[in-house]
Amino acid sequence: MPVPLYQAKAEFFRTLGHPVRIRVLELLQDGPRPVRELLEQIDIEASSLSRQLAVLRRTQLVTVTREGDAVVYELGTPDVAELLRAARRILTDLLADQGELLVQLRNGAAVEPGGVHR
Amino acid sequence: MPVPLYQAKAEFFRTLGHPVRIRVLELLQDGPRPVRELLEQIDIEASSLSRQLAVLRRTQLVTVTREGDAVVYELGTPDVAELLRAARRILTDLLADQGELLVQLRNGAAVEPGGVHR
DNA sequence: TATGAATGTGAAGAATTCTTCAAGTCGACG
DNA sequence: CGTCGACTTGAAGAATTCTTCACATTCATA
Structure with missing residues (x-):
């Protein structure tokens, strides 16, 4: 019983679906970067960051090593950077003519066939 | 107060974070494709599919048109296809030597510095 | 070895997202 | 106009994911 690929993909994307996790990857x-450094750039509680790092770790998007008394994180594979670039490209397109539409819509506005381009 | 880009990105990835939505995009x-056709390939209740299509619509990943009595969906931009390819590449890498690790881990197994490569 | 700094984890409530069933909408057609 | 087919949406409970606070670990050093 192999894990269906589309499910693995969904899990993968869900892992990326959190502001803090995205910032860390970027x-x-x-x-x-050592946690300490991430911490000073992200303005979030240490324990929260740690939680999100754990999520990234589980899916191998990042790997950890300990250096002296600091814990250092790095991308699990350079492909991640490429993926983020692809995402940025799409997002730029979408946001370009939609403005804040993306977020507004996520908050509930309706879009229907025929009403989409209004 | 612009929407921080990293937040828009997170929203974007979260949108992709669902098995049915991934299948639809693929x-x-x-x-x-008309809904009817998606429906026969995805084995899910019509109302569930519709819900997921609504999510994809909100973020403009797909667009809708009505043709006669059918509702037809299509990718909002070809870039989406590219993104999926990038994701597949990473996933293939990760799954290659990790096997089902990805999913198993998401279900709770721990990975720690020093214990990562067991 | 006792302390302190840097991180991580347990636990519980809050917030989101899913799933489902019932009901609603809209175009096609008799 | 009334009805059927193709979809979509309202509502509510179930399942997940987040956020936080308190506490536990681990390593460096005095």
């Missing part, structure tokens, strides 16, 4: 695009 | 990679 910071890590520039190279390995 | 089916649409081959071109527009």
Whole structure:
């Protein structure tokens, strides 16, 4: 009973679906970073960050090593950076002519066939 | 007060974080499809599918048109296909040497610095 | 070895997201 | 106009995911 690929994909994307996790991945695009450093850039409680790092760890999007008394995180594979770029491209397109539409809609506005482009 | 980009990104990925939504997008990679057709390939209740289509619609990942008595969906932009490809690449890598690890871990197993590569 | 700094984890309530069933809408057609 | 088919949406309970606070770990150092 293999895990259906589309389900693995969904899990994967869900892992990326959190603001803090995205920020962490973006910071890590520039190279390995100790938690302490992530912490000073993200303005969040240490325990919250730690939780989110745990999520990224589970799916191997990042890997950890200990250096002295600091814990250092880095991207699990450079492909992650590529994925983020692809996402940015799409998002830029979508946001370009939609403005804040994306978020507004997520908050409940309706879009229907025929009413979409109003 | 603009919507922080990293938040928009998180929303975007979360939208992709559902098995049914992923399947729909993959089916649409081959071109527009009426709901009826999606329905026969996905084995899910019509109302559930409809809900998920609504989510994809809100974020403009798909667009809708009505053709006669059928409702036809299609990708909002071809970039989506590219994104899915990038994701598949990463996933293939991760799953390659990890097997079902991804899913097992999401279900709770622990991974710690030093214990990662067991 | 006792302390302190840097991180991680248990637990519980809050917030979101899913799933389902019943009911509603809209175009096609008799 | 009335009804059928194809979808969508309202509502409510179930399941997940988040956030936080308190406490536990681990390593460095005095």
